[in-house]
Amino acid sequence: MAEGMTWSVLDGDKLTQAEIYGKVLTQLGEKNDKIIAMTADLAKSTKIGAFGDKFPERFINMGIAENSLFGVAAGLAMVGYTPVVSTFAVFAALRSAEQVRTDICYQNLDVKIIATHAGISFGQAGSTHHCTEDIAVMRSFANMTVIVPADGIETGNAVVAAMDHAGPVYIRIGRGFEPPVNTTKDYGFQIGKAVTMKDGKDVTVITCGVCVGQAMRAAKVLESQGLSVRVINMHTVKPIDREVILKAVVETRRIITVEEHNVMGGLGSAVGEVIVEGGKACAFKKLGVPDAFAIVGYPEDLYNYYKFDADGIIEAVGALMKKEIEEDENWDDET
Amino acid sequence: MPLTADEVKLLQQKAKDVRKSIVDITFTAGGGHIGGSLSQTDILVALYYKYMNIDPKNPKKEDRDRMILSKGHGGLGWAAVLGEKGYFDKALLKNFNKTGSPFGMHLDSLKVPGCDASTGSLGHGLAIAVGMAIGAKKQGKNFRTYCVMGDGECCEGSVWEAAIIGAFHKLDNLTAFVDRNNLMIDGRTEDITMLESLDEKFKAFGWEVLHVDGHDMQKLGGAIEQAQTIKNKPTMIICDTVKGKCVDFMEDESKWHYGGLDSDMRDKAFACIDTYYDKVGG
Numbered sequence: 001m002a003e004g005m006t007w008s009v010l011d012g013d014k015l016t017q018a019e020i021y022g023k024v025l026t027q028l029g030e031k032n033d034k035i036i037a038m039t040a041d042l043a044k045s046t047k048i049g050a051f052g053d054k055f056p057e058r059f060i061n062m063g064i065a066e067n068s069l070f071g072v073a074a075g076l077a078m079v080g081y082t083p084v085v086s087t088f089a090v091f092a093a094l095r096s097a098e099q100v101r102t103d104i105c106y107q108n109l110d111v112k113i114i115a116t117h118a119g120i121s122f123g124q125a126g127s128t129h130h131c132t133e134d135i136a137v138m139r140s141f142a143n144m145t146v147i148v149p150a151d152g153i154e155t156g157n158a159v160v161a162a163m164d165h166a167g168p169v170y171i172r173i174g175r176g177f178e179p180p181v182n183t184t185k186d187y188g189f190q191i192g193k194a195v196t197m198k199d200g201k202d203v204t205v206i207t208c209g210v211c212v213g214q215a216m217r218a219a220k221v222l223e224s225q226g227l228s229v230r231v232i233n234m235h236t237v238k239p240i241d242r243e244v245i246l247k248a249v250v251e252t253r254r255i256i257t258v259e260e261h262n263v264m265g266g267l268g269s270a271v272g273e274v275i276v277e278g279g280k281a282c283a284f285k286k287l288g289v290p291d292a293f294a295i296v297g298y299p300e301d302l303y304n305y306y307k308f309d310a311d312g313i314i315e316a317v318g319a320l321m322k323k324e325i326e327e328d329e330n331w332d333d334e335t
Numbered sequence: 336m337p338l339t340a341d342e343v344k345l346l347q348q349k350a351k352d353v354r355k356s357i358v359d360i361t362f363t364a365g366g367g368h369i370g371g372s373l374s375q376t377d378i379l380v381a382l383y384y385k386y387m388n389i390d391p392k393n394p395k396k397e398d399r400d401r402m403i404l405s406k407g408h409g410g411l412g413w414a415a416v417l418g419e420k421g422y423f424d425k426a427l428l429k430n431f432n433k434t435g436s437p438f439g440m441h442l443d444s445l446k447v448p449g450c451d452a453s454t455g456s457l458g459h460g461l462a463i464a465v466g467m468a469i470g471a472k473k474q475g476k477n478f479r480t481y482c483v484m485g486d487g488e489c490c491e492g493s494v495w496e497a498a499i500i501g502a503f504h505k506l507d508n509l510t511a512f513v514d515r516n517n518l519m520i521d522g523r524t525e526d527i528t529m530l531e532s533l534d535e536k537f538k539a540f541g542w543e544v545l546h547v548d549g550h551d552m553q554k555l556g557g558a559i560e561q562a563q564t565i566k567n568k569p570t571m572i573i574c575d576t577v578k579g580k581c582v583d584f585m586e587d588e589s590k591w592h593y594g595g596l597d598s599d600m601r602d603k604a605f606a607c608i609d610t611y612y613d614k615v616g617g
Contacts, residue, residue, distance in 0.1 A: 065496035068500055
């Protein structure tokens with residue numbers, strides 16, 4: 001286990017994802033003097049200010065200047081620092097997309113981005129502050145690694161792993177407190193390696209971020225109804241774990257993806273690409289925000305409204321189970 | 336210290352060689368950003384042949400001075416300088432723009448020795464330079480960061496973000512230049528938008544501003560040296576230049592932002608350069 005997580009896992013129940021990354025980063029900063037934390041007037045909102053409180057000489061608040069936030073990060077990386085940049089996802093992935101792509105990814109620089117308030121986690125703030133496009137944008141940048149942690153514990157693991165990983169990493173978290181789905185930090189988090197939260201043979205739910213918890217709640221209900229549900233936490237959307245997807249296609253033949261993101265371009269699209277390239281047909285459904293700007297509301301209400309909370313997953317699984325996959329069970333005749 | 340007559344002569348000679356190389360690359364590549372490459376030449380030659388602490392045989396030397404060519408379309412002219420300076424075999428420049436070549440119109444830091452940052456999308460370079468200069472200060476390193484910008488790219492808001500941040504961090508280890516040739520692709524800068532007064536704008540943002548003839552080696556050298564003495568703020572050297580400098584049929588013509596040359600035009604361009612340096616020395 002890499003250094004960085006020394007507090008009790010129980011703290012994961014009491015801290016937001018952002019508070020946890022702030023703590024982890026600060027602990028990492030003790031031993032790694034190359035870390036330099038940066039933000040654009042969101043030190044408090046993103047919690048990266050915790051690092052600045054401890055290491056003011058290695059903290060840069062740029063003011064409200066996101067383009068230059070990533071440009072300056074690139075310059076710092078070029079002279080030997082490992083900048084960790086935190087701002088809202090909508091600014092990192094959309095306003096600064098070109099700086100992230102050209103200044104950082106193109107030159108494969110060691111810059112870590114922790115984007116908060118992603119998806120519709122800041123639902124009350126309205127569409128200008130929603131970000132249901134960032135996974136699509138970031139995963140299309142060559143060299144970029146995209147991680148969507150399921151809870152605070154996984155956020156801590158992701159930050160530690162990102163520091164051990166050469167090159168740019170985008171870690172996407174929400175705004176507030178996400179109920180933990182992990183009970184220990186020692187479950188073998190590895191970039192690019194999905195976590196099978198529970199096994200099952202009738203249907204596979206592939207999900208990430210806050211939706212992992214929703215999927216686990218849905219699976220519990222579905223199991224009580226007699227279905228065997230596999231739940232995969234695809235915390236790394238890029239590089240995606242192809243092996244676990246193709247195994248699920250063969251073994252369950254029904255796959256549902258669930259994400260807090262536009263259904264176009266995100267996790268669902270990434271999983272769909274793997275399935276299609278795998279050449280074996282399966283029933284497939286993507287849940288998430290439809291191709292629309294989300295309405296205003298509390299996140300939990302919006303997850304329900306767009307039917308990707310536990311209730312929505314249960315409903316979608318029910319519909320998918322009614323689909324005929326094919327008449328025989330012989331995979332050998334498939335191409 | 337003013338440059339000696341011999342130093343000026345040497346720099347003029349190098350500028351002449353670089354300008355001929357620019358013409359040659361443009362000819363063999365089938366086209367290139369020749370106008371802006373010719374306007375920036377004297378700035379780069381002064382830096383690379385007199386002021387920058389660099390070692391072309393050791394392009395990644397840790398405490399080397401850094402160069403960010405924010406006006407990335409000047410990559411052709413920058414490549415000519417790097418080639419003349421010996422960062423790589425000049426013969427490689429015959430492949431400029433060719434499929435699989437390390438040299439595209441905008442230089443790539445991963446492929447071209449001496450290129451400290453890949454640029455080309457305008458308005459990015461000053462922020463990168465600011466990051467390098469902040470990093471140098473925080474690490475207690477003595478290297479200086481140079482950033483050469485186009486005037487047209489000063490329309491970009493990101494330039495002014497970086498200007499605010501550079502002044503806030505008191506980056507007296509950062510010297511930037513505006514290659515003020517007054518032309519952008521679509522015409523004269525002041526006909527398209529309003530950049531003036533660039534001097535007052537950068538001054539208002541907290542920079543030391545020097546303004547020189549960007550084709551006068553003695554004045555360029557003086558400004559670069561003066562910038563090294565300024566404390567607690569970055570310096571912007573606004574250089575009055577001529578797009579297409581030294582090639583009479585290109586001078587001050589926006590159509591020569593990007594262009595190709597046939598062999599007759601190449602020969603005429605060489606003759607213009609010879610004539611110019613016969614007059615000014617070099």
